[in-house]
Amino acid sequence: MKKFALATLFCALCLSSAFCDSPFFSGYAGLLGDFTGEKEETTKLAPEFTMQGFLAAQIDWNGKLIFRGDFHIKSANLFNPANSPLKPTTENTEFKIGELSLTFRASSASVSHYISAFFGKFEPVGSDVFLQRHLGLQPISSILTENWGGLVGTSIFSNYGLGLSYTAHFNKSFVMGAYIYAYDSENGTFTINSFNTELRAAGTFPFIIFDVSANFSFEFATGKSLYESDPTLYAGIKDDLLLVRSALFKLGANILIGNRYTTSVLVQAGINNLSLGGAEHKQITGKDIYLLVEPRINLGATQMSIAVFSLPNENVRDLLYLRGYARGATNSEINGNVGANVSFKNDSVYLGATQLTWGVNVTACYDSNLISLVNTIASGSFDIKNMHLYVTPFASMPLFGGEFKAALSLDPLALASITENKNWLRIFDAFVGFKVSM
Numbered sequence: 001m002k003k004f005a006l007a008t009l010f011c012a013l014c015l016s017s018a019f020c021d022s023p024f025f026s027g028y029a030g031l032l033g034d035f036t037g038e039k040e041e042t043t044k045l046a047p048e049f050t051m052q053g054f055l056a057a058q059i060d061w062n063g064k065l066i067f068r069g070d071f072h073i074k075s076a077n078l079f080n081p082a083n084s085p086l087k088p089t090t091e092n093t094e095f096k097i098g099e100l101s102l103t104f105r106a107s108s109a110s111v112s113h114y115i116s117a118f119f120g121k122f123e124p125v126g127s128d129v130f131l132q133r134h135l136g137l138q139p140i141s142s143i144l145t146e147n148w149g150g151l152v153g154t155s156i157f158s159n160y161g162l163g164l165s166y167t168a169h170f171n172k173s174f175v176m177g178a179y180i181y182a183y184d185s186e187n188g189t190f191t192i193n194s195f196n197t198e199l200r201a202a203g204t205f206p207f208i209i210f211d212v213s214a215n216f217s218f219e220f221a222t223g224k225s226l227y228e229s230d231p232t233l234y235a236g237i238k239d240d241l242l243l244v245r246s247a248l249f250k251l252g253a254n255i256l257i258g259n260r261y262t263t264s265v266l267v268q269a270g271i272n273n274l275s276l277g278g279a280e281h282k283q284i285t286g287k288d289i290y291l292l293v294e295p296r297i298n299l300g301a302t303q304m305s306i307a308v309f310s311l312p313n314e315n316v317r318d319l320l321y322l323r324g325y326a327r328g329a330t331n332s333e334i335n336g337n338v339g340a341n342v343s344f345k346n347d348s349v350y351l352g353a354t355q356l357t358w359g360v361n362v363t364a365c366y367d368s369n370l371i372s373l374v375n376t377i378a379s380g381s382f383d384i385k386n387m388h389l390y391v392t393p394f395a396s397m398p399l400f401g402g403e404f405k406a407a408l409s410l411d412p413l414a415l416a417s418i419t420e421n422k423n424w425l426r427i428f429d430a431f432v433g434f435k436v437s438m
Helices: 001-016 129-135 223-229 318-328 372-378 416-422
Strands: 024-036 050-061 065-075 092-107 112-120 161-171 174-183 194-205 209-223 243-258 263-277 289-299 302-311 339-351 354-366 389-397 402-410 428-437
Touching: 050 092, 129 174, 129 194, 129 209, 161 194, 289 318, 289 372, 318 354, 318 389, 318 428
Parallel strands: none
Antiparallel strands: 024 050, 024 428, 050 065, 065 092, 092 112, 112 161, 161 174, 174 194, 194 209, 209 243, 243 263, 263 289, 289 302, 302 339, 339 354, 354 389, 389 402, 402 428
16 A cells, blocks of 8 residues: 555655646644543443544646545554553554545547546545535535544445556536446455446536446456355356355446525435355345435525435544444444434624624434334334434634634433432533645
């Protein structure tokens, strides 16, 4: 991975000599402190405090050649003495390359062509990145899905790999793209066992903005590796060189209907791991379905939105306004998060000459996905203990050329735990963050 990163950077610098114009640099960086009021099985207080940051950079040679890099870092719990930053242990921090890409642009009579080589999470559907880069649009994503993941943020699928892409700009309102890439479908690491092809279409027209992606994925393995995993089941194929374990179909859509400045509806939907054949048949479940529907009303200085959602665990873990739930999402027995969110935001308050944006999120959710919840209710096994309610006031303001943001989340349903074990910190989560463009 490191060798690929260095090779990509070296190629970008070498190719820059082919362009007479001086490169233009732009960047985006952020730092977040995150406090969670955790509790152990005993009554002992065990709050957690982590730090995370990102750095996104772009070098543009007159629009003909563009190099992009996106890097993330996250600490372990700094309240734990074993994770002190002064101790050089490998468990202290988690570093990840979000994106490394090199894009070449050429134009014909009526079409602009963009050819990219990339490594990492490149322009995933559900993120605003593709719409921003290729159509110049402002973000349309929900405040509920905001995270501290740099430019990409939350996406419907989290494919991470190495590949090539081609995007064609037919006009200012419509683009199409094609991707081929490989990645590790089981561990999310760069050990190739999956080959993917993807088609993409996006456009902006009066009363509709859309970004739709269709993906065909082929997971493969050697006969020997399958035989070693289960000698009885795969005894007849142990000498086969390469087998397609499964052929899968994925479909994702990010659509805004209406006038974004008055009344609109955001629809984000995705289906993952729909089996089309192969040596192994994967059964689609509720955790393979991503769904968020959010009507929005803009009342001048006040914006209101009401969202219903069913999100897989991997999409929940990094959400800023579901930090309390994210701790439970690491439980393998929880296969999703279904619920509703009401959000109010107002930007009419001023501190002197500084504009202050403030608001509140009220989120009710259940430890399940949409399909499992329907089955749970039908069987009469609904358990209120799996219900969560988060009330999260938040505020942001411009500061030092960037944006300062803070929020405090309260879980009223956890109030009973204060009486039981005196752990009043259990009901609180909070974060303070700062982002700046360079």
